[in-house]
Amino acid sequence: MTSPESGSAIAAAAAEATATAAAEAAAEVLPAVEPLTAGPAQPGSPHVVAAFAGAALADLAAPVPGRIAILVGQDLVDALADSPLGGLDLHAAVQPALEAVAGRLGSQVRDARTVSLDDLVAELAAPGGAFTTVPLIGVGIDAAVLVTDDALAGPPAGGSASDAAQPPAARVASASERIETIENTPAFTAPLDEQPRRPFTAISGHRGLEMLHGVDMEVTVELGRTRMTVRELLALSPGTVLELDRAAGSPADLLVNGRLIARGEVVVVDEDFGLRVTEILDDAAAV
Template identity: 45%
Template sequence: MTTITHLEQDVVATAQTVADLLPTSAPLAAGQVMSLDEAASSIPQDAVAAHAEVLGAQAGSVVLVVDRDLATALADSPMGPLPLVDALRPALEALRVALGVGALGQVMETTAAGAVDLLRGRDCTIVPLQGPEGPAAWLAVFAAQPAAGAIAAAAEERPASPAGMELLQDVVMELSAELGRTTMTVRELLSLQPGAVVELDRLAGSPADLLVNGRLIARGEVVVVDEDYALKITELISSTLPDNA
């Protein structure tokens, strides 16, 4: 009897979203979970891959392998060569959700063999993404499980120090305001012209998001101050910052 883990369930649930974000000419469909040996035998030797570490409560890594046809199409894009790591990053961001709340680290490119070596010896979940002529991509996730009680022990040995936060007060953080998001295919992207309207996933009048290094911390309404756009905070999402920060 095979035991299905929570991580495997989350990866399978996320697989189709990842498939929809890959810039392919034909739609891809998530297949059945496979073993590393099965994946290694089905991945072409000339395939390429992108992978990144995920930092968060449940750390781990996410990997996307794509066939050479997709990599070639990206290199010959009418918009100019699209780096593989940039083209696959949105799909890796979607795959990251399988590990829970976290942040995607630097995305790196590797070969098919390099991706297999990265997964070997790991308790990973691998799902193929099927195209019209068979698997065209493979996604994989593995979690880095700390030793039992390691996190609690580390917290007891090194309690938080108020001085530690003071040392960080002059660190520069990137703040950005986001009105909304959308997804589109490469075909739709290439068809954009001056005057085109891109519909976002947010109703008119809805508050904009305020993000710090990509993390949502507040929402507010867009206002104009001295002829510059500004965001008037109406809701705080995170309460982790100290009152005097």
């Protein structure tokens, strides 16, 4: 018969295993110059949060309660701010990582947003009062995944059918082996908020752009625009024709993050619309 103490230990180890698995999924898709590896899970604190430069937060969809967050260093924050495509939102850049974490928790992302570090601590503490941190290790401790403890207590982390069918003790043993391997390395024998860190320094433009190579961007093709009064908008009905500020046959605009970067011709490819790019615009021409 399992004692209350051993039951609590198993539950705690299972929660750590779930957090580590979620962080491993995020490490595969988070923008970084060097491949990231998940470190050992540990209790979160304001000191951990303060060691980073930016944060993206998201709620989890039912039935899993709680919130998740991604912390990043100054390198990625600077790369997003100085992108050749203009300033990019942090939460949009790390959206795939947030979705990967939520997927391992058996949920989906709701209402992802970029938040200040101070607001992050307050929002993570609001649901259940505690959260777990898993550092993501590249050149140094480059990022971290934060999961509220109520989320870790929800449905088991996603994965293969065989993993989900394993009893908690088996999942704990597997995760404990991974954690032990990392903890036994000299660089990670102390809690995250006690780790010496490399200073956050501005990276070169080349390396900054390299960090963003895997970031998904929303691309919009615009045929034209017009302005209408509220009365005209309310009078819209099926069959209404809107006159745009673009002559027939004029090239369409290609916009990324709201910024005009190219023009081209609208074509049809296998019954779908497409754009054949005819002109790439420099900064001066794109205004």
